[in-house]
Amino acid sequence: MVSQHGILYAVHLITNQFGNLVAKVCECLLRNGALTLQAIVRRTELSPAKVRNCLLVLIQHNCVQAFILEESVSGEDAGEPGKALTLYIALFVNILHRVRFSKFMDVVSKELGGSCGELFRGLLEHGRLTVKQIVDRAGANAKESTNTVQEDLGKLVMAHYVECCPAPEPLVPPPDADTKKRAKSSKVMVEPLTLEQRVMAVAMPSVMRRFSFVPNADQVADDQQNVNQPPSKDVGEKRKLHDLESDTALEEEVECNWRANFEELLRRLRHKACVDTIKVRFDDAAATVLSAMLEASRAEEDKVKTANSVPLSLNTIYEEVVKNEKNHSMTFDHVRTCLEELSCPPTFVKTDDESYSIDFTKITEAAQSEEIESIVLKRFGETAYKIFRLLFRAGCLMETDKIADRIFVEKKETSKTLFKMWQDGYLLMEKLVVGGTATGPSYGGSSYLLWKVNKRLLRETVLDEMFHAALNLNLRLAHEIDQNKEVLNLPPDKREGPDKQKFDRLRNVRLLIHSSLMKLDEAIMLFHDF
Amino acid sequence: MSRFKLSSILKRKRPDSTSTSQGLTDQEQIVYKVIHEKENMGMWLRDIKRRSNLQDAIVNKSIISLQAKNMIKEVVNVKNKGKKHYMAVEFEPSTELTGGAFYDDGILNVEFINIMKKICLQKIKQLKVATLESVLQQIKTSGAIKADLKEHHFEEILGALVLDNEVMEVKSNGMGEFGAIPEGKVCYKAFGKQRVGAAAEPGIGAMASMPCGVCPRIRSCTPDGVVSPSTCVYFQKWLEF
Ligand code: SF4
Numbered sequence: 001m002v003s004q005h006g007i008l009y010a011v012h013l014i015t016n017q018f019g020n021l022v023a024k025v026c027e028c029l030l031r032n033g034a035l036t037l038q039a040i041v042r043r044t045e046l047s048p049a050k051v052r053n054c055l056l057v058l059i060q061h062n063c064v065q066a067f068i069l070e071e072s073v074s075g076e077d078a079g080e081p082g083k084a085l086t087l088y089i090a091l092f093v094n095i096l097h098r099v100r101f102s103k104f105m106d107v108v109s110k111e112l113g114g115s116c117g118e119l120f121r122g123l124l125e126h127g128r129l130t131v132k133q134i135v136d137r138a139g140a141n142a143k144e145s146t147n148t149v150q151e152d153l154g155k156l157v158m159a160h161y162v163e164c165c166p167a168p169e170p171l172v173p174p175p176d177a178d179t180k181k182r183a184k185s186s187k188v189m190v191e192p193l194t195l196e197q198r199v200m201a202v203a204m205p206s207v208m209r210r211f212s213f214v215p216n217a218d219q220v221a222d223d224q225q226n227v228n229q230p231p232s233k234d235v236g237e238k239r240k241l242h243d244l245e246s247d248t249a250l251e252e253e254v255e256c257n258w259r260a261n262f263e264e265l266l267r268r269l270r271h272k273a274c275v276d277t278i279k280v281r282f283d284d285a286a287a288t289v290l291s292a293m294l295e296a297s298r299a300e301e302d303k304v305k306t307a308n309s310v311p312l313s314l315n316t317i318y319e320e321v322v323k324n325e326k327n328h329s330m331t332f333d334h335v336r337t338c339l340e341e342l343s344c345p346p347t348f349v350k351t352d353d354e355s356y357s358i359d360f361t362k363i364t365e366a367a368q369s370e371e372i373e374s375i376v377l378k379r380f381g382e383t384a385y386k387i388f389r390l391l392f393r394a395g396c397l398m399e400t401d402k403i404a405d406r407i408f409v410e411k412k413e414t415s416k417t418l419f420k421m422w423q424d425g426y427l428l429m430e431k432l433v434v435g436g437t438a439t440g441p442s443y444g445g446s447s448y449l450l451w452k453v454n455k456r457l458l459r460e461t462v463l464d465e466m467f468h469a470a471l472n473l474n475l476r477l478a479h480e481i482d483q484n485k486e487v488l489n490l491p492p493d494k495r496e497g498p499d500k501q502k503f504d505r506l507r508n509v510r511l512l513i514h515s516s517l518m519k520l521d522e523a524i525m526l527f528h529d530f
Numbered sequence: 531m532s533r534f535k536l537s538s539i540l541k542r543k544r545p546d547s548t549s550t551s552q553g554l555t556d557q558e559q560i561v562y563k564v565i566h567e568k569e570n571m572g573m574w575l576r577d578i579k580r581r582s583n584l585q586d587a588i589v590n591k592s593i594i595s596l597q598a599k600n601m602i603k604e605v606v607n608v609k610n611k612g613k614k615h616y617m618a619v620e621f622e623p624s625t626e627l628t629g630g631a632f633y634d635d636g637i638l639n640v641e642f643i644n645i646m647k648k649i650c651l652q653k654i655k656q657l658k659v660a661t662l663e664s665v666l667q668q669i670k671t672s673g674a675i676k677a678d679l680k681e682h683h684f685e686e687i688l689g690a691l692v693l694d695n696e697v698m699e700v701k702s703n704g705m706g707e708f709g710a711i712p713e714g715k716v717c718y719k720a721f722g723k724q725r726v727g728a729a730a731e732p733g734i735g736a737m738a739s740m741p742c743g744v745c746p747r748i749r750s751c752t753p754d755g756v757v758s759p760s761t762c763v764y765f766q767k768w769l770e771f
Contacts, residue, residue, distance in 0.1 A: 337706050344700045344708070345700055345703075346700075374737070378743070378744040379743075379745075379746070390693050404609075408640075408643050408686075408690050424749070465748060466736075468751075469742035469743050469748075472751065473740065476769075519736040520743075523735065
């Protein structure tokens with residue numbers, strides 16, 4: 001469930017980019033979960049046509065997915081059996097991704113070069129495009145440049161940075177009975193999939209189809225001759241033709257829309273965050289070894305939140321390290337020492353039988369607790385910082401006196417700080433009465449206050465505050481721009497004296513807020529996506 | 531002695547009786563007994579009143595009298611300085627009451643603790659990878675600390691250094707730099723190059739470097755409320771150029 005400030009922040013982003021109407025529809029979906037068109041119309045009091053248009057915009061930009069629930073088609077309780085109801089669900093995480101476009105662009109351009117980056121920018125700006133639209137956008141009419149564009153698209157698909165779009169209205173089966181059974185019998189807690197995850201699981205094409213792009217200049221040329229016909233008809237025509245030959249061929253040839261694959265991009269950003277964490281905790285050499293491990297196991301990763309990388313041998317890791325010219329000076333022994341260091345508790349790298357695998361969960365948790373610690377230090381002070389580190393590590397309830405003893409701080413100050421942190425939701429408190437009667441400690445018993453950090457709840461609290469902070473930064477920026485409208489509208493040669501000062505200040509304000517937003521988004525990813 | 535027994539003594543004897551072998555009144559005897567029972571832990575005045583089942587005024591009078599006869603003394607409990615504690619004179623206050631080696635007259639000796647931390651940190655840096663025993667050994671040979679401290683005192687100091695984020699606590703895996711240390715043994719290491727000088731100050735996180743991230747009023751801040759981003763004084767200050 002998305003937190004309150006998460007929704008407000010997402011709605012703000014949509015308002016900024018697509019206006020109030022689209023944002024209203026989006027907010028309605030974020031607050032109420034999946035809804036039919038009629039339900040949205042009822043709740044937003046907008047006309048069906050307006051709602052439909054807003055939904056189309058949101059779908060085009062991958063912020064909403066349509067689907068049909070199988071229950072609504074065949075359920076015996078359904079009033080009209082056989083009548084399929086299309087539902088719409090907001091994809092919260094894809095809305096957040098909209099502020100990460102520059103980071104995504106950076107990843108792609110660095111790895112695949114400027115022309116791929118340019119093509120990728122088009123996909124981010126337009127949400128989803130057909131090959132023909134991509135070629136048109138690149139202004140590539142000549143067959144030669146058409147080939148280049150298709151080659152670039154091929155590279156992007158091959159690197160999994162671009163994927164074939166999900167099915168427009170997939171049929172979503174009820175939660176798998178098997179999964180339920182497994183969850184019951186298994187000792188390990190299996191979290192049931194959310195509706196959003198279930199929808200996307202059936203909507204996404206098979207891996208084969210998702211990442212298979214065969215450059216075909218002739219096809220684009222043919223398409224260009226048929227510009228006046230709607231694309232769906234094109235597809236239909238092609239289907240009929242191929243129907244006669246083979247069904248499989250039909251599946252492969254249906255023209256699909258292409259879009260950025262946020263999952264892969266997020267994985268790359270997660271890798272970068274892991275390397276940065278290791279660099280700070282250890283040194284450049286350890287970070288180099290981790291980078292090499294990430295690169296060598298990249299192809300095997302299939303989820304964003306993969307807990308562990310596949311095991312790699314020392315030889316494989318070393319080979320990957322020295323692939324980079326910069327690392328030629330690193331010896332085999334040096335790599336081994338780095339791995340030994342990384343495998344000391346808290347065990348960022350697990351060893352087993354001469355093979356090594358990265359524990360992503362541990363690295364992410366370390367980075368998260370560092371972020372929280374720095375908030376605690378700045379917001380509540382040094383005593384709180386020590387208390388927090390103590391309770392976070394202990395993971396259990398601890399009494400006030402014991403805490404004061406362990407951190408070497410007077411009990412009075414310890415108590416005061418504990419209460420402050422508890423009031424702001426950073427600690428849990430429990431009262432323990434020992435030896436008293438039912439009427440309380442005043443009848444012979446003593447009462448103790450016990451404190452604890454609940455890691456899961458705390459992460460949720462901090463994430464919600466991060467969304468709140470991001471929203472506030474955006475609102476303040478809008479306020480600053482609004483306050484300085486006149487100065488902004490002045491031509492450069494008219495900006496003098498106090499006006500120039502105001503203008504320069506605004507420029508600095510913008511820079512500071514933008515860079516803070518970028519940094520904050522990295523922290524949001526750390527808590528929400530990694 | 532249970533409350534029942536104490537009250538039954540009272541019932542058997544007249545409350546204002548004055549004749550006892552030690553020259554104590556019955557009430558004073560009861561109060562003394564209650565306090566004495568607690569040995570070197572001492573007893574809080576309120577608990578004395580409750581346990582003896584006597585009227586407050588009588589307990590107060592008895593305590594003054596017992597102090598005058600040099601049979602009990604008032605002691606400070608570091609955990610509850612505001613609460614008056616009494617103890618029979620023959621006992622020395624327990625470390626629980628005094629706070630132990632790190633307290634001076636019931637007050638936390640911060641200066642001493644800081645010196646201890648500094649010395650231990652220095653030794654860990656010298657040793658690169660240290661165990662409690664190796665730090666102790668180093669300190670003993672150098673004669674840096676004269677005070678009579680036990681192993682557990684040093685363990686507490688090292689624990690505090692970890693909480694201060696001055697050193698990290700790791701478990702030996704018996705390889706590389708831990709070669710000489712048995713596997714699984716707790717070790718202490720100073721931070722790598724990047725952290726030297728930056729210790730005790732974690733990297734400034736994203737939230738900590740902007741006003742809302744550390745704002746005490748974030749819970750009452752709303753876009754159009756009394757506290758809002760457009761009227762916020764913290765922002766005003768942060769955006770002063
Ligand atoms: S805008 Fe100001 S008052 Fe509101 S949370 Fe941020 S710093 Fe606090």
